[in-house]
Amino acid sequence: MLENFQKYGYHIEKSVTPIDLHEELFFIFYDLSLSAIKRNNIKIDFIPKKIDDCVFPNDIKELDRLLFTILDYDRDILGEIYDTVAYCSTFFKLISNSKIEELSREILMIKSKTPLYSTTHRIRMDWPEDEKRRAGWHQEIFHTYPDFKFIQTWSPIIRNSTVANGTIKVCPGSHTHGIAQQNWEDEKEGYATRIIIDEDVVQKYKEQDLPMEIGDVLFFDPLLFHRSGHNSSKEIRFSQVGMWNDCSTKGFRAPKPSFISRTYSPRDNYEKHMFGDKKKTKAE
Numbered sequence: 001m002l003e004n005f006q007k008y009g010y011h012i013e014k015s016v017t018p019i020d021l022h023e024e025l026f027f028i029f030y031d032l033s034l035s036a037i038k039r040n041n042i043k044i045d046f047i048p049k050k051i052d053d054c055v056f057p058n059d060i061k062e063l064d065r066l067l068f069t070i071l072d073y074d075r076d077i078l079g080e081i082y083d084t085v086a087y088c089s090t091f092f093k094l095i096s097n098s099k100i101e102e103l104s105r106e107i108l109m110i111k112s113k114t115p116l117y118s119t120t121h122r123i124r125m126d127w128p129e130d131e132k133r134r135a136g137w138h139q140e141i142f143h144t145y146p147d148f149k150f151i152q153t154w155s156p157i158i159r160n161s162t163v164a165n166g167t168i169k170v171c172p173g174s175h176t177h178g179i180a181q182q183n184w185e186d187e188k189e190g191y192a193t194r195i196i197i198d199e200d201v202v203q204k205y206k207e208q209d210l211p212m213e214i215g216d217v218l219f220f221d222p223l224l225f226h227r228s229g230h231n232s233s234k235e236i237r238f239s240q241v242g243m244w245n246d247c248s249t250k251g252f253r254a255p256k257p258s259f260i261s262r263t264y265s266p267r268d269n270y271e272k273h274m275f276g277d278k279k280k281t282k283a284e
Contacts, residue, residue: 005107009175010220012212016099017155022214023056024090026063026158029238030054032081033066042073060159064236071127082123095121095242100153100217104244107151107219114248120144121242123157126166128231134166137197140222140243141179142269149246154218158238161212166231168218168239171205175221179273195270197225 005011030051037044049062070077085091095118104116120143126134140152154168161167174180180201185194202225209229210218220226222243231237245252 001103002106002109005219005221008172009224010170010172010210010218011103011107012210013099013103013217013219014213015215016103016217017094017097017215019215021090021094022157025085025088025094026056026060027051027054028085028088028090029081029158030059030063030066032084033063033070036070036077036081037066040073040077042069044069057159061235063158064234067125067236078125082125086121086123091121091123091240094157095153095240097217101244103217103219104151104153108149108244108246110246110248114246117245117247117252119243119245121240124237124239124241126228126231126237126239128165128234128236130231134230135228136194137171137199137202137225137227138182138195139180139197139225142182142195142273144222144243144245144269148222148252149249150222150243152220152222152224153240153242153244154220155216155240156212156214156238157240158214159235160214161210161237161239162233163209163211163229164231165233165235165237166229167209167211167237169227169229170208170210170220171202171225172208174202174205174225175223177201177204177225178223180225182270182274184267184270 001011001013034048034051036042037048046065048066049059054062067078067081070081101116105112105114108116110116144150156167159165180197182195182197185196205225212218
């Protein structure tokens with residue numbers, strides 16, 4: 001496993017997290033969605049299933065219907081829902097799975113007693129045809145201290161991730177490129193802030209879709225080129241992302257949960273590594 005990780009920059013471990021935890025997350029999402037609709041007096045044109053009548057995974061589309069209804073009403077309510085899920089004990093159980101820690105230690109090549117710092121674990125919901133929030137080709141390195149020793153994890157949490165619903169894409173071997181030339185795109189007109197690798201750099205590598213089943217976990221190098229696929233389906237893709245840091249490294253400092261470290265922001269990291277000591281970017 002370690003040899004392939006070092007060669008390609010990623011590894012998928014099958015059947016890591018127990019399905020019953022994914023089932024619990026489904027019901028948490030469903031309950032929070034029903035509550036949000038009632039609390040905000042959102043009008044719906046269908047009769048939602050009672051939570052006690054739902055069956056996982058058969059009724060995931062019922063959850064989609066609720067969430068699409070909330071999206072049409074107010075996207076901010078969706079943020080409240082997945083932020084709440086990310087702080088539920090079930091989610092903590094999922095991301096703290098002992099197999100994930102074991103493999104993280106193996107990949108980082110650290111001893112069992114060396115502490116791992118787990119951070120920025122969060123939930124993504126990727127919507128059909130939503131190009132404004134789709135992550136382009138990037139490296140995770142700018143979302144923490146670039147000199148950290150860490151790995152990234154990614155996994156589907158409610159339904160399987162497929163090419164149709166926009167599963168994650170990677171460029172195998174691209175982690176050996178080092179920190180690539182990238183461009184900062186500020187948030188505008190509904191588009192999320194993005195740090196995008198120059199397309200001519202990406203074209204040097206072959207793209208690879210990574211379909212995964214719930215329970216599978218992807219581990220990848222922070223320098224690996226990766227992006228969200230295009231969700232051309234009619235369903236929501238639910239996933240979780242997180243980082244595992246080696247606390248024993250000389251430059252370790254604890255980042256804040258919002259991807260912003262205590263003294264450096266992603267923008268600071270970007271400017272430091274793209275422009276050296278220059279304080280202003282080309283855009284400025």
